[in-house]
């Protein structure tokens with residue numbers, strides 16, 4: 001017999017059918033019950049603090065060609081840039097002084113030795129420059145620079161980065177193939193997630209919601225994928241069309257489904273919180289691109305991380321994976337004040353001067369130690 005939403009929420013574990021039912025409901029009372037349950041799980045497992053990661057998009061040069069991405073190699077309309085080491089270290093210093101505790105270094109995907117050694121060098125410099133009484137181990141550094149070799153991942157980790165975000169984008173090999181060129185494989189992405197874990201990183205992944213051809217069953221499988229690979233951090237966002245990409249043809253259809261996609265993206269956050277419990281979940285900037293209060297809505301559905309912009313304003317317009325990206329003109333200090341105000345408006349507090357590691361990682365470490 002089919003279970004009701006309250007019956008599913010009363011259980012301790014979630015089977016695939018349960019996850020599908022949670023994602024599919026259109027009943028407003030059920031939707032609110034799911035959101036409330038997710039918030040309770042968040043408070044019980046992670047507390048109410050919101051962790052801040054200053055985001056520095058240090059280069060938009062990319063050797064890959066993902067069909068949905070505005071800075072893909074094939075987009076000749078993008079002005080390419082790479083910040084200097086000094087510019088990146090200055091941005092890191094701002095993050096430390098602003099009390100962020102952690103930062104994310106993000107760029108397009110390159111695997112050449114020049115790029116790998118540049119990232120290694122920058123990470124070392126940031127760690128050295130940001131040690132203080134409040135941050136005795138320097139800023140926490142999350143890298144998001146795509147698929148790399150196992151050796152490169154080890155070099156980044158040894159340099160001092162300790163978290164890594166690599167979105168799978170979809171756990172369906174069929175959908176993955178439809179949004180990437182054939183030389184970018186699902187298997188290679190999966191292998192990289194395993195390499196990252198072997199290198200010692202706290203590993204984050206995530207998906208896009210609202211992809212053409214994506215079903216609610218696909219999304220349920222995404223949530224179960226996060227659990228199966230034992231991810232520590234999740235970053236998900238709605239699919240938003242960039243018109244200078246091969247997926248521009250979906251623009252009209254996506255615009256017509258905007259409200260539905262936003263609701264599904266928020267529901268995915270809530271259901272991921274219910275299933276994965278003690279992981280860190282980001283309230284993605286893309287939510288705000290769809291709806292001005294989107295990031296607040298993400299926090300109300302179980303997210304506990306936000307990434308205030310710390311990229312120098314002069315290059316921000318040149319780093320647009322999707323169109324309508326917010327926070328393009330404000331300086332880093334304005335972004336800080338705006339985001340902290342948004343967090344406080346929800347009765348939550350931004351955590352200052354803390355790395356804000358996911359509780360899931362600590363539990364994973366304890367479990368591994370007990371097995372030895």
Ligand code: SF4
Pocket residue numbers: 062063064065066069070071072073107108109146321
């Ligand atoms: S999503 Fe990442 S790897 Fe793919 S084209 Fe964009 S920047 Fe490059």
